[in-house]
Amino acid sequence: MANLRSMVYRNSDKLNSSEKEVLQFVMANPEECSKLSLAALAKKLYVSESAIFRLCKKIGLSGYSELRFGLEDMAQAAKNAASMNSNFPKELKNASETAIKYFETLDLDGLYTDLEAAPMIYLYSTGWQQELIAQYLHHELFMIGKNATILPSALDELKIASSRAKAHDVFFIISFSGDNQEINDEIAHMELTNSQFKYVSFTNLRQNKLSYLAQYNLYFPAITYASSNALPNGYAAFAPAYILIDLFISQYLTWRQKNGKD
Template identity: 45%
Template sequence: MSKLKSLIYQNSSKLNDSEIRIIQFVLDNAKLCKNLSLSELAEKLYVSRSAIFRLCKHLGLSGYTELKFYLNEVCLENEQNNNKMNFANNFGADLEKETENLRKYFDSLDLAKFYTELSNASNVYIYSTGWIQQMLSNYLSHELLLFGISSIVLPAAISELEMVGKIAQKGDMLFIISYTGDNKEINDELTKFELVNNKLRYVSFTDLKQNELASLSDYNFYYPTIKFTTTKNASFIMAYSLVDFLVNKFDIWRKEKSEQNDK
């Protein structure tokens, strides 16, 4: 095991959800990241320079320069492992399996109340953690707009979440897109909302069915991730499929409601 991976293992309890996503990206893309400056990596991950620096400190490193030094060892280790492994391409089979599982899961959901509240919401906010989730936020916002629902995509900063808690009106809806749903900082903030402003309806998107965020949310939607064949990276294609399932059924639900009202 490389020195960096050993440090991650030893200090994993100190890392929050965002830091875990950062270090996972760095490990999975060590060859790329070892040549990036601190500013370039921060821009690529849609996080601040200070967030990466805090991660280094939590790992017991002096700073980003030392992190890059240990990435050379990770690159060498990855190259040796790749030379030893004989890969079988399971991605296609896994994708087919998870697509069917997602369809069955989605078909089991009763979404009438959710769609009613979404239609009635004066304001819809979308908050996410991590750069992959940020892209999914933008996609969700675009798809909702196609069906007449305007939304505000918030920057990945707790201060933005705090502001929503202060200005929310009754019936407003807040989507939170998280990988594990166990980001303590976000969950603590949502808990505080309930104490001072219970007007918001929470909708979470997570990779895990059982998590703290899901328990705090009025509605939780689960999306599976699929591992790529030759790396530890994960495909989020099912999260995008979940959004498509949601907006497609929303359109059907809305037309059915319109027909019922016309009778």
């Protein structure tokens, strides 16, 4: 999801005066408002819950949950006491080399076979940076003729996708930590009730619950380039994830040619 301020700016012409007042208040008080439920915020601002939900849609959000995420990000940025990592260029180089060496160890024949048979590839991400990675993967899959769709980050989207799944569909879950309890619980439930999907986890380079649940695992190293009191993991760069996607797609094309699929 794009920066909340930029989304509001781009869609300001769609907003009435009451909606602009609501946004002005929540953006002026992001920390307070990010902790409120939809009902609590509606009561505080003397507007209906449906009015806030419509407002979210107008500025390009999937719902109130994404508005809260945006406000949390604004609050964290405001409290940021970041210290820059002077070794970042070297660490980025090392992480990129690690991603390449890691990829060279992978046997992806099974995953490529499942991708080739997949009528649809679903891409689900758990945060804004991860959504950008999903968008990049979506573009690369599109360029080689594979049908893929990006799901909004709301938990309900997992349930909807599960109900629509067809045989041989492939489901990528892109998560920094791989340890979001709600998402992992839903994935575990989906595996018990729906055997249609093949699951692929795409997470940071460490053990996590999500990778245990998925049939296939891809890992990327992330580098913290600035620490922050507001963010437990600091500000992280995800360049190695994009390198891994490029390698993954390139190898997929090679696999296709080798197996007479292209």
